[in-house]
Amino acid sequence: MILRWWLSTSALLSSLTIVLVFGFLLQSSWPLIQQQGITFIIGDEWYPFESLYGMLPALVGTVWAVALALLIALPCGVAAAILCAELLPAQLRGAMRFSMELMAGVPSVVYGLLGMWVLLPLLESQLDLLTGRTLLAAGLLLALMILPTIMVLSEDAIRAVSQSQREAAKNLGIGWDAMLWRVLLPQAWPGIRVATLLATGRAMGETVAVMLVVGSIDRIPDPFYNFLQPAQTLTSRIGREMAEASIGSLHWAALLFCGLLLAIIAIGLSLLIQRKVVAA
Amino acid sequence: MVADLRHDDFLQAEPAGPLESSQNQPSAVLTVEKLALSLAGKEILQQVDFSLSAIGVTSVIGPSGAGKSSLLRCLNGLESGWTGGVKIDGNDIRQWPGGWDQLRRHVGLIAQKPLVFNTSIRANVCFGLHGWRQRRRADGLVKASLQQAALWDEVADRLDAAATTLSVGQQQRLCIARAIAIKPKILLLDEPTASLDPLSKQLIEQSMLQLAQQIPLICVTHDLEQAQRLKGQVIFMCDGRVIEQAASDQFFRQPQQIETREFLRWSVCDCD
Numbered sequence: 167m168i169l170r171w172w173l174s175t176s177a178l179l180s181s182l183t184i185v186l187v188f189g190f191l192l193q194s195s196w197p198l199i200q201q202q203g204i205t206f207i208i209g210d211e212w213y214p215f216e217s218l219y220g221m222l223p224a225l226v227g228t229v230w231a232v233a234l235a236l237l238i239a240l241p242c243g244v245a246a247a248i249l250c251a252e253l254l255p256a257q258l259r260g261a262m263r264f265s266m267e268l269m270a271g272v273p274s275v276v277y278g279l280l281g282m283w284v285l286l287p288l289l290e291s292q293l294d295l296l297t298g299r300t301l302l303a304a305g306l307l308l309a310l311m312i313l314p315t316i317m318v319l320s321e322d323a324i325r326a327v328s329q330s331q332r333e334a335a336k337n338l339g340i341g342w343d344a345m346l347w348r349v350l351l352p353q354a355w356p357g358i359r360v361a362t363l364l365a366t367g368r369a370m371g372e373t374v375a376v377m378l379v380v381g382s383i384d385r386i387p388d389p390f391y392n393f394l395q396p397a398q399t400l401t402s403r404i405g406r407e408m409a410e411a412s413i414g415s416l417h418w419a420a421l422l423f424c425g426l427l428l429a430i431i432a433i434g435l436s437l438l439i440q441r442k443v444v445a446a
Numbered sequence: 447m448v449a450d451l452r453h454d455d456f457l458q459a460e461p462a463g464p465l466e467s468s469q470n471q472p473s474a475v476l477t478v479e480k481l482a483l484s485l486a487g488k489e490i491l492q493q494v495d496f497s498l499s500a501i502g503v504t505s506v507i508g509p510s511g512a513g514k515s516s517l518l519r520c521l522n523g524l525e526s527g528w529t530g531g532v533k534i535d536g537n538d539i540r541q542w543p544g545g546w547d548q549l550r551r552h553v554g555l556i557a558q559k560p561l562v563f564n565t566s567i568r569a570n571v572c573f574g575l576h577g578w579r580q581r582r583r584a585d586g587l588v589k590a591s592l593q594q595a596a597l598w599d600e601v602a603d604r605l606d607a608a609a610t611t612l613s614v615g616q617q618q619r620l621c622i623a624r625a626i627a628i629k630p631k632i633l634l635l636d637e638p639t640a641s642l643d644p645l646s647k648q649l650i651e652q653s654m655l656q657l658a659q660q661i662p663l664i665c666v667t668h669d670l671e672q673a674q675r676l677k678g679q680v681i682f683m684c685d686g687r688v689i690e691q692a693a694s695d696q697f698f699r700q701p702q703q704i705e706t707r708e709f710l711r712w713s714v715c716d717c718d
């Protein structure tokens with residue numbers, strides 16, 4: 167009885183929180199929507215002093231940074247997971263996993279500082295850039311930060327493929343590499359997919375580290391695929407400008423709208439995750 | 447340890463020694479000598495000797511835990527910690543050309559627990575074929591294999607359905623079809639009819655007898671009548687040892703060893 171009461175109260179409270187968060191975000195960004203309609207979402211100019219609140223540059227920046235991070239971290243993470251789960255002896259595997267778990271635990275501001283002091287100079291000197299603060303820097307840093315998530319969860323998924331599945335494949339004379347493509351990865355795919363979606367969520371919401379390396383220029387890269395230019399993400403904009411905006415102003419409302427956008431995308435992602443988990 | 451046997455073309459009596467046996471018995475495609483296996487500090491198989499001739503069924507019987515499945519797993523390299531000698535066509539299986547994977551294509555094993563892959567029925571049958579093109583153009587092979595496994599009639603109209611939707615008995619037959627599809631030269635079956643109805647059992651036995659005209663089969667079974675029906679040779683195992691091996695009619699009519707008699711009469715085995 168008590169247990170049931172406790173469970174239902176907690177469930178109710180947590181779902182209430184979600185509603186509250188959305189309500190708050192919508193309510194505080196309402197003045198902006200009221201004044202400018204909804205078209206500012208696809209506006210490409212962000213000049214708070216002229217009341218231009220185009221969301222597109224930061225949206226593009228966010229998508230780019232996350233995509234770059236995934237592009238780098240997914241192959242690396244899955245490869246590391248395969249190595250760990252299938253090839254390494256138990257001790258090495260333990261060491262590698264432990265280091266990955268440590269990596270996941272390092273606060274993101276530390277990654278940001280590391281990026282500033284190591285990654286940026288490196289990019290500047292290697293790629294001959296005016297500034298290392300680019301989308302590429304943000305992508306690389308984010309990749310490093312989501313690598314542990316992808317690797318650890320994918321490894322679990324690969325190891326969860328049952329011994330009898332492997333033996334059934336072996337019995338048909340299927341070699342290890344064919345087994346990898348035809349048994350292990352397909353079986354582990356739901357888990358890898360969830361890992362990827364979780365990592366995407368983390369990369370999208372990451373603020374401090376990205377803010378330190380992305381350059382914070384509100385401009386759509388030109389051409390749009392040029393990731394060697396400074397840019398802005400939704401989170402880095404909020405992190406950078408929130409302190410300057412006076413509460414209740416349009417600027418403030420626009421920043422909260424950035425938050426709303428992020429929350430919507432995040433909810434979309436978790437709906438995706440849930441669908442996949444149920445399907446798996 | 448091994449009973450005195452009639453010398454016939456299925457099985458040699460008392461393997462004499464590593465060299466002699468393979469020379470004296472050119473027809474033997476599989477010879478096992480002093481096979482021993484320990485797992486987790488426990489002796490699972492001790493001093494197992496026998497050989498198979500070019501065709502025919504060899505039934506392996508014995509109480510649960512006797513090491514029958516373990517023996518089959520050694521023969522196709524799923525267990526690797528064994529000692530002794532296993533030769534197929536005169537080749538030591540440890541030095542099999544192409545390694546264990548090639549050996550396993552040569553020596554098919556149908557495991558005790560049926561396990562289908564999480565794909566369609568058709569894809570399951572083709573799973574062992576190399577190359578996706580071969581797998582896609584295998585309709586004839588799929589049909590033949592399923593027919594041989596006595597499953598074709600039940601699944602002919604839903605080859606693309608998920609294999610996991612089949613019943614356990616159907617899955618077991620699907621596993622047989624999958625193993626037959628890669629055309630092994632020796633087939634090891636671990637209780638292939640354990641969860642089947644009498645009719646399917648009969649069909650499977652017919653297929654086995656048919657196959658046995660071309661290749662040697664080893665069939666582990668708890669069904670003594672099945673061992674009789676399959677003719678051929680019978681090996682009786684207990685506690686990791688081969689107690690007796692003989693041609694089936696002789697084995698059941700005049701068992702030589704006292705343990706065998708006890709087992710046939712009371713289904714108990716006390717051979718420590």
Ligand SMILES: Nc1ncnc2c1ncn2[C@@H]1O[C@H](COP(=O)(O)OP(=O)(O)OP(=O)(O)O)[C@@H](O)[C@H]1O
Nearest residue numbers: 485486488490509510511512513514515516517558
């Ligand atoms: N991986 C393992 N580790 C330790 N012991 C094992 C292992 N596999 C099998 N055994 C033991 O080996 C013995 C023989 O097992 P096996 O599966 O070969 O028996 P079986 O004759 O096939 O029995 P059944 O008729 O019940 O299938 C059993 O006592 C079992 O506990």
Ligand SMILES: [Mg+2]
Nearest residue numbers: 514515558636
């Ligand atoms: Mg068994």
